[in-house]
Amino acid sequence: MEAMTTASVDAVADQDRKGPGRPRSARADEAIIEAVLELLSAGQSADALSIEAVAATAGVGKATIYRRWPNKEALLIDAVTTMKGPIPEPAGVSVRDDLVTLLAGMRTKRMHRYGKVTACLLPELVKSEEMHKVYQAGVVEPRRDVMRGVLRRGVESGELRADLDVELTLLMLSGPAIVQNMLRWNPAVPDEGFAEHLVDAVLRGARA
Amino acid sequence: MEAMTTASVDAVADQDRKGPGRPRSARADEAIIEAVLELLSAGQSADALSIEAVAATAGVGKATIYRRWPNKEALLIDAVTTMKGPIPEPAGVSVRDDLVTLLAGMRTKRMHRYGKVTACLLPELVKSEEMHKVYQAGVVEPRRDVMRGVLRRGVESGELRADLDVELTLLMLSGPAIVQNMLRWNPAVPDEGFAEHLVDAVLRGARA
DNA sequence: AGGATACGGAACTGTTCCGTATCGTAAGGC
DNA sequence: GCCTTACGATACGGAACAGTTCCGTATCCT
Known part of the structure; x- marks a missing residue:
């Protein structure tokens, strides 16, 4: 699943958008949530969890995270309910x-x-x-x-x-x-x- | 116990020191440990716990803490085993x-x-x-x-x-x-x- | 093809904290 | 009474990080 290189994996990430432009990467969503869980399971407490570390672990720019979640708490809630x-x-x-x-x-x-x-x-x-x-x-x-x-x-x-x-x-x-x-x-x-x-x-x- | 104002409470705080100079305050020891437990029980995770916050809560200078414990981990261990x-x-x-x-x-x-x-x-x-x-x-x-x-x-x-x-x-x-x-x-x-x-x-x- | 949007990355500012140093003061030993 | 050490307070440089903005590129829709 990791080795896929075709582009078609990235697709309608969030709600079915209709506007023009590049759609959000579903891969990025996944990688961000995954990074949060990875860092938490490594012993990073929730309030010590930095967006920078999440971005670095996910291989994602910080802006990509802030484009999806307004703050750390919202990201945490999403990660937990996904888990x-x-x-x-x-x-x-x-x-x-x-x-x-x-x-x-x-x-x-x-x-x-x-x-x-x-x-x-x-x-x-x-x-x-x-x-x-x-x-x-x-x-x-x-x-x-x-x-x-x-x-x-x-x-x-x-x-x-x-x-x-x-x-x-x-x-x-x-x-x-x-x-x-x-x-x-x-x-x-x-x-x-x-x-x-x-x-x-x-x-x-x-x-x- | 809290209302004691006599000075004699402060005394041989740590090991029986013999050198000259002002002895360490036992009250400070107590206040520091107490502050750590207070902050932890309020939801501060261990790694988010700052020495500055401990000092402020205990009503103590930071140097007074560093004089007793070399780092945060040692302080934590002492606080936990005291608890x-x-x-x-x-x-x-x-x-x-x-x-x-x-x-x-x-x-x-x-x-x-x-x-x-x-x-x-x-x-x-x-x-x-x-x-x-x-x-x-x-x-x-x-x-x-x-x-x-x-x-x-x-x-x-x-x-x-x-x-x-x-x-x-x-x-x-x-x-x-x-x-x-x-x-x-x-x-x-x-x-x-x-x-x-x-x-x-x-x-x-x-x-x- | 052209426009719109997302992407990763980098820069930047302001805040927080660490660990150390330095005040003037307080308290005990000799 | 002097010397020594601890005290609370404050200041400091350095590091880490939040949150924002921009860049050049990539990708999809019409």
């Missing part, structure tokens, strides 16, 4: 397998970078209530919704206890996965089979 | 009560600030392997040791399953508490009674 990627949809075989699939999906290489980006985003979330809301609504809540659906179906099907505290259980599944993925919190817990072990441990107290 | 405070010691009544006590201790007002400071420290931990080790060894591991002791005693006493995965259980207890305290991850989970509910849910699958 989330597609929302996974579990197969619906069994509660156990669905949860394992969802949790294992949090530990891919791509999600490991996602975790580091999130870690470097936290100061911004602490500082700005607006960013916190954007992040919750745009990234966290949609994914939590999927897992919540799995648990709800488990309760209805009788696979899980009827009086299960669904919200707390969500936290018990995602909390350990997050701190382990993001902060390498407990080095004594191996990555191998982590999702299975965690799900089985949680379900041991959640089954009907 | 941890005393290590709690559970009463040893029952596993359940001990765990509730430990987890509830993670949700005091003081620990809430601690959580915000930690969040703003994360980019630094991602960037610097050394800082990560210092933080793990100086802050996380001692506290995890306490909780590990509680679980181990529970296994020995037969209160918990003999084949319990202690390390994973530690993660299941601290993970949810951390993300909730630090990131307000799931607003649908109430703070009230959080520790009790979490411990009971985990123990449901951990009891013998």
Whole structure:
């Protein structure tokens, strides 16, 4: 994908423009967002992230960035909401397998970078209530919704206890996965089979 | 404690100096560390934290800081290791009560600030392997040791399953508490009674 | 072909911060 | 009482960066 040299990749970048002139490069959009995520995952905190560094990493002029986003905050919001990627949809075989699939999906290489980006985003979330809301609504809540659906179906099907505290259980599944993925919190817990072990441990107290 | 105006508070600040001249002010040490924690908990990321801001917040000249620490990193390490405070010691009544006590201790007002400071420290931990080790060894591991002791005693006493995965259980207890305290991850989970509910849910699958 | 717009790159200005130096003053040891 | 050191404050040169403007070139539409 990187080696493409044909020009036709660059095309209608933003909204379908109709005016004359050279259209914006979709490649530039991509490179800029990619550069932001790259710098964040390397440990650059959000407020220490400089537009100059983004431009240099993306191989792009600063003007090209400012032509698209009015300021750093807008760029950050775009980058973050882009990062989330597609929302996974579990197969619906069994509660156990669905949860394992969802949790294992949090530990891919791509999600490991996602975790580091999130870690470097936290100061911004602490500082700005607006960013916190954007992040919750745009990234966290949609994914939590999927897992919540799995648990709800488990309760209805009788696979899980009827009086299960669904919200707390969500936290018990995602909390350990997050701190382990993001902060390498407990080095004594191996990555191998982590999702299975965690799900089985949680379900041991959640089954009907 | 703040209202003290007597001069005798200033005293042997650092190691017992013997040379002549004015001794260093212990008050200044305290104010500087306090200022660092204050700025971090306000959402200043570690690398965006400026010595000038620390000096201004502490009401101290920059030179007074540079006289004590050679650079920002050393100051940060001192501030972080100071922040941890005393290590709690559970009463040893029952596993359940001990765990509730430990987890509830993670949700005091003081620990809430601690959580915000930690969040703003994360980019630094991602960037610097050394800082990560210092933080793990100086802050996380001692506290995890306490909780590990509680679980181990529970296994020995037969209160918990003999084949319990202690390390994973530690993660299941601290993970949810951390993300909730630090990131307000799931607003649908109430703070009230959080520790009790979490411990009971985990123990449901951990009891013998 | 011609006009319009985007491109990467470079220059420029004003701001912030670092780390050091230097004030006049304060506080303790000899 | 003198010497030494720390104090808060301020100033400094240098570096990094934000945000803007211009250049010459590239690319697409009509």
